[in-house]
Amino acid sequence: MIDKIATPAVDIRDLDVTFATDGGDVHAVRDVSLQVAPGEVLAIVGESGSGKTVTARTILGLNPETANIGGAVFLGADDVVSISASRMRELRGTRVAMIFQEPSTALNPVFTVGWQLAEGMRAHGNVSKQQARRRAVEMLKKVGIDDAARRVNDYPHQFSGGQKQRIVIAMALTLEPDVIIADEPTTALDVTVQAEILELLRDLRAEFGTAIVLITHNMGVVADLADRVAVMYNGQVVETAPVRELFANPQHPYTQKLLAAVPRLDIADRPQVKPSKDAPVVSAKDLVIDYPGRLGRKPFRAVDNVSFDIMPGEVLGLVGESGSGKTTIGRAIAGLTRVTDGSLDVLGVEMHGVRERTFRPHRKDLGFVFQDPATSFNPLLTIAQCVAEPLVVHGVAKNPAEARGRVDELMEAVQLPKEYGDRYPHELSGGQRQRASLARAIALDPKLLIADEPTSALDVSVQARVLELFGEVQERFGFATLFITHDLAVVDMLAHRIVVLHHGEIAEEGHTADVLGNPQNDYTRRLLHSLPVPDPVEQAARRARGPLASA
Amino acid sequence: MRVRKLLGRLPVVHQFRQSIGLQRGMLVAGLVITGIFLLMAVFAPLIAPYGFNQLVDENGDTFGAQVPPGGDHILGTTVGGYDVLSRVIWGAQTAFFVIIVAVSLSIFVGVILGLISGYLGGWIDRVLVVIADAVYAFPTLLLAIVAGIVISQGQSSQIGGVFAAAISITVVFIPQYFRVIRAEAVRVKAEAFVESAKVVGASTPRVMFRHVFRNSTRTLPLIFTLNSSEAILTLAALGFLGFGIEPTSAAEWGYDLNRSRSDVTSGIWWTSVFPGSAIVLLVLGITLIGESLNDLADPRLRARRRAADATPADAVAATQPTAREELGEVPR
Numbered sequence: 001m002i003d004k005i006a007t008p009a010v011d012i013r014d015l016d017v018t019f020a021t022d023g024g025d026v027h028a029v030r031d032v033s034l035q036v037a038p039g040e041v042l043a044i045v046g047e048s049g050s051g052k053t054v055t056a057r058t059i060l061g062l063n064p065e066t067a068n069i070g071g072a073v074f075l076g077a078d079d080v081v082s083i084s085a086s087r088m089r090e091l092r093g094t095r096v097a098m099i100f101q102e103p104s105t106a107l108n109p110v111f112t113v114g115w116q117l118a119e120g121m122r123a124h125g126n127v128s129k130q131q132a133r134r135r136a137v138e139m140l141k142k143v144g145i146d147d148a149a150r151r152v153n154d155y156p157h158q159f160s161g162g163q164k165q166r167i168v169i170a171m172a173l174t175l176e177p178d179v180i181i182a183d184e185p186t187t188a189l190d191v192t193v194q195a196e197i198l199e200l201l202r203d204l205r206a207e208f209g210t211a212i213v214l215i216t217h218n219m220g221v222v223a224d225l226a227d228r229v230a231v232m233y234n235g236q237v238v239e240t241a242p243v244r245e246l247f248a249n250p251q252h253p254y255t256q257k258l259l260a261a262v263p264r265l266d267i268a269d270r271p272q273v274k275p276s277k278d279a280p281v282v283s284a285k286d287l288v289i290d291y292p293g294r295l296g297r298k299p300f301r302a303v304d305n306v307s308f309d310i311m312p313g314e315v316l317g318l319v320g321e322s323g324s325g326k327t328t329i330g331r332a333i334a335g336l337t338r339v340t341d342g343s344l345d346v347l348g349v350e351m352h353g354v355r356e357r358t359f360r361p362h363r364k365d366l367g368f369v370f371q372d373p374a375t376s377f378n379p380l381l382t383i384a385q386c387v388a389e390p391l392v393v394h395g396v397a398k399n400p401a402e403a404r405g406r407v408d409e410l411m412e413a414v415q416l417p418k419e420y421g422d423r424y425p426h427e428l429s430g431g432q433r434q435r436a437s438l439a440r441a442i443a444l445d446p447k448l449l450i451a452d453e454p455t456s457a458l459d460v461s462v463q464a465r466v467l468e469l470f471g472e473v474q475e476r477f478g479f480a481t482l483f484i485t486h487d488l489a490v491v492d493m494l495a496h497r498i499v500v501l502h503h504g505e506i507a508e509e510g511h512t513a514d515v516l517g518n519p520q521n522d523y524t525r526r527l528l529h530s531l532p533v534p535d536p537v538e539q540a541a542r543r544a545r546g547p548l549a550s551a
Numbered sequence: 552m553r554v555r556k557l558l559g560r561l562p563v564v565h566q567f568r569q570s571i572g573l574q575r576g577m578l579v580a581g582l583v584i585t586g587i588f589l590l591m592a593v594f595a596p597l598i599a600p601y602g603f604n605q606l607v608d609e610n611g612d613t614f615g616a617q618v619p620p621g622g623d624h625i626l627g628t629t630v631g632g633y634d635v636l637s638r639v640i641w642g643a644q645t646a647f648f649v650i651i652v653a654v655s656l657s658i659f660v661g662v663i664l665g666l667i668s669g670y671l672g673g674w675i676d677r678v679l680v681v682i683a684d685a686v687y688a689f690p691t692l693l694l695a696i697v698a699g700i701v702i703s704q705g706q707s708s709q710i711g712g713v714f715a716a717a718i719s720i721t722v723v724f725i726p727q728y729f730r731v732i733r734a735e736a737v738r739v740k741a742e743a744f745v746e747s748a749k750v751v752g753a754s755t756p757r758v759m760f761r762h763v764f765r766n767s768t769r770t771l772p773l774i775f776t777l778n779s780s781e782a783i784l785t786l787a788a789l790g791f792l793g794f795g796i797e798p799t800s801a802a803e804w805g806y807d808l809n810r811s812r813s814d815v816t817s818g819i820w821w822t823s824v825f826p827g828s829a830i831v832l833l834v835l836g837i838t839l840i841g842e843s844l845n846d847l848a849d850p851r852l853r854a855r856r857r858a859a860d861a862t863p864a865d866a867v868a869a870t871q872p873t874a875r876e877e878l879g880e881v882p883r
Contacts, residue, residue: 368747
């Protein structure tokens with residue numbers, strides 16, 4: 001398919017990168033050799049800390065000059081590792097460009113997008129203002145920004161996240177580089193937007209013939225876009241193969257493990273909870289939540305007229321993209337956000353206009369697992385002290401030392417060694433921390449657990465284990481769960497019922513198998529279709545079938 | 552193992568281990584200079600040949616005014632007939648006394664107010680911030696003079712004089728601690744572990760002191776040292792302007808400098824040079840500690856064994872607000 005004989009666009013030879021840190025030297029990349037042919041999409045996959053980003057940044061010479069770099073990285077005839085800084089500047093933009101992960105921080109908020117697009121051109125040659133502007137408009141059109149001639153004068157905040165990423169892509173492409181480094185280009189975006197961006201990247205590759213080095217941990221994105229895949233583990237490339245071959249027949253044990261861990265939409269039919277006569281744990285009726293606007297501005301309506309119930313022992317998946325109001329609902333149930341209108345009954349307490357003093361005694365029946373395990377523990381307390389906190393607060397134990405027995409039990413329940421209780425949060429990995437977080441949430445044997453995107457900050461292989469544990473613990477303790485997530489594959493693994501939110505309203509509600517297997521609502525269908533399948537053959541077939549009517 | 556770990560977490564010890572090259576040199580120089588003055592202060596009764604307000608030796612003979620260095624008076628005597636060396640040594644005691652009282656008072660009040668203001672927010676926050684800003688806007692020395700007059704009522708015993716100086720410095724410093732702690736509290740308040748504590752059902756004081764407070768204090772050692780040197784300067788300035796401590800109550804460098812003004816033109820150098828250099832050296836020592844602590848606290852300024860930065864951990868650290876910016880200074 002790709003002419004391997006042509007000079008590669010990027011040729012990495014025996015790359016070796018070491019950083020000196022406070023904690024000693026970190027050997028981030030060991031002996032990596034990779035070639036990227038012109039027009040080829042090479043995906044580098046691996047967990048956080050596997051060295052994939054360092055490798056890609058070396059191509060741009062973005063690693064600090066003082067980091068110890070061995071080996072060679074050829075961009076055409078230039079060895080990036082040894083050339084001068086001024087030559088490197090010439091190469092950036094013209095030969096190699098970068099698309100960043102977070103489009104909202106990659107653009108400078110005080111300049112118009114047109115100015116920022118033109119800046120690259122001005123840096124690399126004598127272009128007049130009009131020429132630069134014309135080119136900027138042209139590039140914006142190419143990346144699918146409507147009404148480009150007018151919008152070129154707009155500032156970054158006037159664009160949506162997906163549009164911003166399109167502009168970042170336009171910036172990377174203005175000088176028609178041979179290679180684009182795309183570092184997690186869709187991670188910060190919603191699934192439906194991600195699908196559009198992937199589509200755009202594919203089209204642009206066809207049009208410009210640019211080689212793309214794609215760094216991602218999302219196997220669905222890899223299956224959708226990549227021609228060839230390099231799997232990195234612990235600073236080394238453990239396997240390189242064409243994408244179909246890799247998915248069909250992974251050779252290295254790590255690759256096999258990684259692929260096995262990827263959550264897939266199987267539409268598993270989980271046994272449904274027997275309908276019981278008990279009162280629901282949570283009951284929302286016509287729930288409305290506004291965020292107050294600035295002085296003189298209208299408040300922002302995050303949740304609009306939402307009604308749902310969570311029955312005892314049931315796992316309800318609350319699915320939606322960013323801005324759908326899913327997190328707001330979770331926070332309102334936990335009493336962290338005020339209810340504006342309607343009724344929200346949590347554990348028998350009406351949350352509309354509730355006083356913290358009234359609700360506090362009921363907090364022992366409510367557990368919360370936060371999204372980011374890195375920040376949800378007090379860094380100055382040991383894990384055991386953190387887990388003991390609810391026990392101490394509700395008077396079950398006088399101090400953390402007295403609660404230690406119960407803490408050890410809890411640690412065992414979430415499959416953490418007891419000794420980890422004496423460690424500080426930063427001494428645990430993300431997955432371990434999230435398990436400790438679960439232990440803290442179930443410390444008082446709650447009737448309701450709220451999990452707000454508990455696995456989205458974790459690596460794929462870790463995520464699978466945490467989800468499995470989640471299911472086990474839920475079945476063992478039998479608490480009701482509100483599982484908030486943007487990932488349909490994750491809800492599929494856990495939830496009995498699903499509520500799909502769209503712009504603060506319920507788009508669809510029903511049993512997991514029904515909603516995912518036979519979606520009735522247009523939005524749900526689009527959501528499902530946008531989710532890239534971690535299988536290149538099937539993804540290609542899906543793509544060939546074309547987008548759904550509304551996509 | 553446990554003890555070493557704990558030792559490594561202590562403010563200055565931790566930074567000392569982290570430091571390297573010039574920064575370690577600065578830190579060590581600062582520690583040595585400050586250490587010498589501290590020893591001088593503690594052992595003043597043993598080291599100093601005479602008392603700070605002594606005018607006659609054991610035979611009942613007066614020292615005499617403006618005696619040049621040498622003989623019985625190694626550094627000479629002042630215009631008032633005091634022994635310069637003794638005054639300099641005893642002065643260290645006064646200086647440290649004032650530092651301790653001033654800084655501990657202002658830390659205590661500033662931290663509590665900052666925590667309440669930052670964590671609770673609302674109208675109380677707005678009022679406190681306005682007051683703190685108003686105090687900030689005032690010329691420091693003027694404020695200290697006014698406070699000094701109000702507190703001492705023109706009297707000046709040792710305790711009274713020291714407290715007058717210390718409290719007037721406190722008034723000026725409270726807003727600094729207030730601001731830093733408030734900024735930290737506002738930042739920490741938004742962290743997930745604080746929300747987590749709220750969800751668990753912890754009471755507001757518990758959240759404030761167990762979770763927010765302990766995570767808001769990381770810049771305190773730094774401001775502490777920087778403020779200490781400022782406290783000495785303010786004390787010296789008060790003394791120089793005549794609002795300080797009387798020579799009979801305690802030895803104070805600023806006062807001695809004031810009295811030696813007329814000596815300078817008549818070629819009597821020893822009365823001004825020694826107290827003057829004592830001020831300069833102690834301020835230099837403490838500032839060196841403060842500056843190197845500041846550099847070490849900031850990953851972007853910290854030198855490393857092999858010059859290399861921007862590891863993933865540093866990238867994170869670099870995005871966190873740094874001590875210097877919290878002090879209201881603009882990065883150079």
